[in-house]
Amino acid sequence: MTGILSLPERRFADEEVVDVVVVGTGAGGAPVLARLAAAGLRVVALEAGAPGPPRDHAADETEATELYWLAERLAGGTTPQPMGANNSGTGVGGSLLHWGAFVPRPDARDLRLRTETGRGRDWPFGLDALLPYLREVEEAIQVSGPRNYPWDPSRRYPQPPVARNQAADAMARACDSLGIRATDAPAALVTRDTEQPGFGTRESCIHCGACHQGCRNGSKAGGDTTFLPAAVLDGAEIRPNCMVTGIERDALGRVSAVIYREDGRERRQRCAALFLCAGAVETPRLLLHAGLCNGSGQVGRNYMAHVATQVWGTVDREIRPNKGYPSSLISEDMVRPADADFVGGYLVQSLGIMPVTWANQVARGRGLWGRGLTDYLAQYNRVIGIGINGDCLPYEENRLTLSDELDESGMPKPLISFSAGENEQRIHAHAERVLSRIWEEAGASDLWTLTRYAHTIGTCRMGPDGDDAVVDGRGRSFEIDNLWICDNSVFPSALSANPALTIMALGLRSADAFLGRLPA
Amino acid sequence: MQQSAAPAGDAITLFCLHALGGSARSWDGPSACLGDGVRCVGIDLPGFGDTPMPGRHEVEQLADHVAELVRVAAPVRWGLLGNSMGAKVALAVARRAEDGEAGLSGLERLVLMAGSPPSPEPIPEERRREMLQWFRDGPARDREQARIFVAANVSSPLPADREQAAVEDVLRADKRAWRAWLTVGAAEDWQQRIGVLRTPALVLAGRADADLGPDAQRALMLPHLAHGRLLVLDAGHLLPLERPKEVADAVAAFVRKDGAFPGVAAGPVLPDEAYRAFIASDRVSRRVRAALEKRMEADDPAYAPQVLTPVALALLRAVMARVLPQTSDEANQGTIDLAARLDAQLAAGGGDGWRVATLPPDAEAYERGLRTLDAVARQGAGCPFLCLDGAGQDALLHEVQAGQCRADGLSPHQMLAWFEDVRGDAVRLFVSHPATMARLGYGGIGNGGDEPRLRGFDGSHLDRREAWEPRTPPGPGRVLAETGA
């Protein structure tokens, strides 16, 4: 039987000044909590969502909406971003309860995009500063991957690669004949039974394909199967169903407590320091609502979303896209394509998909309706998909602001304006050509392209200078020295790699910085 | 109150409610043509015929009057007939009966003739104002105006005696009642109160009726009737006066009819037997099975919308039928009521976590988007959206999708965004239904039951179909070999 994250019985009193309150238990919050607890600090994570034990998940897309952040957000700009199922989760474990577990490492060039191209923005440190943390995360959460990673021969993954599904097989063959390198994807899941401290057994991946509905046997890594049980072992408290709505400060302007709602009641937890890890929408919303840390005017700005173009086709055999780990093949050949008319680049991955998600994309993105729609939907078992994750430049005017409507938390609903720029459109166009070529080579017909963007990135960027960044390179706010941020919001640029591995590495690194363990 | 022949054993009693300016005797014609087994009770509504004007003259008081007469008569089986104004009163009484008001049980039939709908009546303001000015200039003018009124509401002249009686009825009406209907009763909005009635209903419309003809009945009346059917007669507005025989025949046939009515549920929409066995199997977890079973429950044909108005719900059903045509080719396959399910979801507040900032909140966007679509139809095609044929409706939806739908209401750009939501919501509800899963041959629900160690799929044979997986429906191309085969 698979393990489970057991929440501790004991609860810190609200009046007790805990060392650190961590808001959010996702990719940023979970490793922060684990690291601080391991150092012996008294830490509490306040999590808006509910506990979701692996076995309670449901292999059904409608039921699984419980894993998404469903409080309404407003989407503006010329490419309004769907929220909810498209990009944000909730629960003890955050978005890693439903994520795809596709974990490429960031590319060193992407962190130096401005130096390389004059566009975008450099990170305040290079890949070498992150590398030890990336390796540590891969080990801690047990990433599976190929023996030889073509773009980084020195790399080793702790677990053997996951089985390829049919889309991956088709992509591998087609890439091979086109001379594009492709290999088994690094995936944050175990391919053999693995003991995880504090959790129990993570059973080997059973290729059920339901990663986005929550992994029912703990194979997939998430905070709930890895960092959070480790944190609990080390004495951390995780307080679910607690929505933080405010931050209190003392006479010196330092954080002294957080205000949160639990069971409809407002409460206050006192603390000596605060880590905001609520994600790139909720963290800036909270700061804007509280009126904090925004002397630079940067809170909410530079909202980014990865270019996430997909190409779908139909083949003359059954594919059954629900089967197998969804994104089991990767190509990094397009991280800097030779014929690029844009800066940056993208990763290619094969796709698996569940029918409601697919149908929704078809109806919205392909624009089909009527008989054409029902006829096409009937092709579900024969469709095959391939997609990308492409860099996105930061633009000041792509930003999150507070609307004048309130949601159930009593806070203003966020309004997120996002307009893809020319660089993003060029990446999309390039990807459309490459992906279509691959699928044509694979013998697919009736190809169509889904224009799509994914992930919520930016809005509280880190940087060397408090005039145009919200936190420094370690994650500490320039304005309030006991307020730290660690989640997808601190990214100064989007990178072509999917974000979660990097966020987890940043989590460990920021926690080390907080503990004074990072060299100056 | 006028009564026809004494009731036979299990005769049905039909309470007949006249139009503006009419009286119980407006029904003499149809009543005489109705044979045994039907007993007609004509009622003088307050302020008309012999019934005095009440203190207040709103639909509510008119309905009180009728309900009281029904209670006194205490029929075992009864029905309501209403013409124009009388139809609106009939709807109000039917709502009370369906809600279980004391003394009103046994309502079996509703016949609405050129009925004034639950919404404010679509009468041109100029005509209304003119009618309000009448009966103020002495007896000679009054008679002339009464004559004009009767003549304007029939498509061909009435026989002299009938015309004479109709004019007398108009003249003896309490003019306060006449004006009250024109200013208050006709303008009252009863849409939410009436909701959707379950009682089998027959809607009669006169082809030559200017304001409350077939189109108005389709667009404004039928949406409130779960089991309603429209019959069009060659007539004007005062159907019982103009076509007593046809009206009587239609009523007689309708009252006699039993069995299925249009719109009556064909029962739940179910996947085929093999897929039902799959759902019941140990490959599917208890939680998923319970969710699928809930989703398979039959839709209620008289679903009362909680967020949309009944008219908007009818519009949404029409749009859904164009967006996602559901075939019911196989035996026992009805269609999934996507519109009702969506309304229920909107009511539960179960949003998808976002909306385009330029659109109003979901429920409002739906109501207004649908009304805009209807306005475009009326503007461009000259008739309500619900009266267009499939091709006509498609043409408008194409305009919406091209961002070119211009009418009062949502902007073309908003309509474009709203229509994307409509498509997304439609497929979400459709594809998550087990009957659709079966049609797709979707096996994902069986990727793990409740056993201690979940089985998932055999990773070394992801290019095979496992024996338990449902088959892909027939189509082009190869099917996968079974594992172990």
Ligand SMILES: Cc1cc2nc3c(=O)[nH]c(=O)nc-3n(C[C@H](O)[C@H](O)[C@H](O)COP(=O)(O)OP(=O)(O)OC[C@H]3O[C@@H](n4cnc5c(N)ncnc54)[C@H](O)[C@@H]3O)c2cc1C
């Ligand atoms: C469908 C999907 C698939 C994905 N697949 C991948 C993938 O394959 N690879 C990859 O790298 N990334 C993937 N991602 C992205 C990845 O999940 C996110 O980038 C990452 O989880 C973000 O981490 P975070 O810490 O910023 O926020 P989250 O992980 O979202 O965590 C934020 C947490 O904070 C909580 N919270 C928010 N506000 C409050 C508050 N006010 N009070 C208390 N708690 C609060 C939330 O409930 C949530 O639990 C995917 C995302 C989605 C939606």
Ligand code: SF4
């Ligand atoms: S495919 Fe593997 S990792 Fe994904 S949910 Fe299924 S078992 Fe878990």
